[in-house]
């Protein structure tokens with residue numbers, strides 16, 4: 001449940017409401033970036049996504065390592081990704 | 090060899106195991122990993138078998154699904170059964186047994202229970218169903234609580250009044266303290282939680298070395314992170330240091346996430362006490378919705394039964410959560426209690442020690458023993 005999955009910010013959807021679109025392994029959805037509001041987050045940056053929120057900034061290398069680790073988890077990662085893409089804000 | 094696929098850098102892993110073996114000169118070390126994510130990594134990669142025999146990894150209480158007591162599940166089910174309520178929560182919570190079954194069972198009996206990925210999804214359901222009342226069953230440590238906080242702020246901002254939160258957020262420091270105060274267990278040190286610390290930072294753990302004289306290393310989730318953190322703990326002990334160190338500094342900042350902490354302060358307040366499954370009542374260990382947000386507090390809007398229910402007799406989740414017994418030492422482990430038919434919470438979430446051990450624990454023993462021998466060469 002505490003899984004954080006790495007995503008890359010691809011588009012600011014609604015700056016006023018802190019919504020941005022992130023790409024997680026090719027799956028895109030809108031998440032809240034409210035928790036990183038004062039960190040100057042911009043398109044192309046990598047974040048850890050948890051329950052629809054960007055919870056921490058990470059660099060590209062960390063994103064790749066974490067992703068590789070998650071993919072080894074198999075079904076749980078698939079579930080997380082499925083949930084990630086199954087709903088939209 | 091399996092080991093090679095499992096680790097990003099097998100050479101680094103071998104080198105770490107070698108240093109760990111050299112540093113671990115005492116007869117016995119017991120390190121507790123507080124976080125369920127770590128438990129998962131440890132079992133999945135068979136780390137306990139790679140480490141030398143005198144190092145034991147003890148699993149802690151940091152699985153948010155595991156620590157919710159039965160009475161709270163019963164309250165959740167009661168809420169889900171109220172007329173006009175759409176009850177929403179994270180997937181794992183749906184399967185946690187209450188005294189009369191789980192939320193999934195309630196759903197089968199006709200209650201409108203829905204999985205959501207995010208609390209914001211629950212808010213969206215409320216906006217789409219203005220004639221219904223949507224309750225979000227919020228669980229999680231400080232990792233997850235800020236997302237509930239943002240959702241509360243958003244609900245207020247948008248004036249969504251058919252939405253409320255049944256808050257069961259817990260905080261990480263009090264259970265660590267409770268475990269340190271309990272006479273059951275003699276720990277040598279802690280692997281500190283990774284993602285919780287992205288929010289709270291590393292400062293709140295200072296009491297662990299300062300008051301209890303135990304080292305703590307905040308650790309990442311990769312197998313290599315865990316091995317490195319164990320090495321850092323041993324190094325502190327060998328050098329007669331005792332402090333909080335941060336192995337996961339690539340993600341965790343000492344000050345945490347001030348933005349998230351501020352939102353938590355605005356939207357939630359500490360409960361005087363909260364019951365944890367197996368650990369009993371711990372004071373100031375959980376968050377409730379702040380009185381400024383009372384309109385969005387399910388506990389204010391509904392009069393839930395709030396009955397305290399004892400854990401099933403057969404269930405030893407309490408001992409597992411305190412690290413007093415290993416999952417397989419529970420009498421019902423793998424027989425009456427399996428991930429398909431959980432009796433206790435630790436079998437429900439993939440981060441629960443029982444589920445993690447059931448799923449992977451036994452797989453790795455042979456490979457890991459082989460690797461352990463190779464690393465020792």
Ligand code: SF4
Pocket residue numbers: 403404405406407409416419420421422423426427431432433434435436437443
């Ligand atoms: S085996 Fe089941 S009942 Fe026993 S401690 Fe684990 S989850 Fe609890």
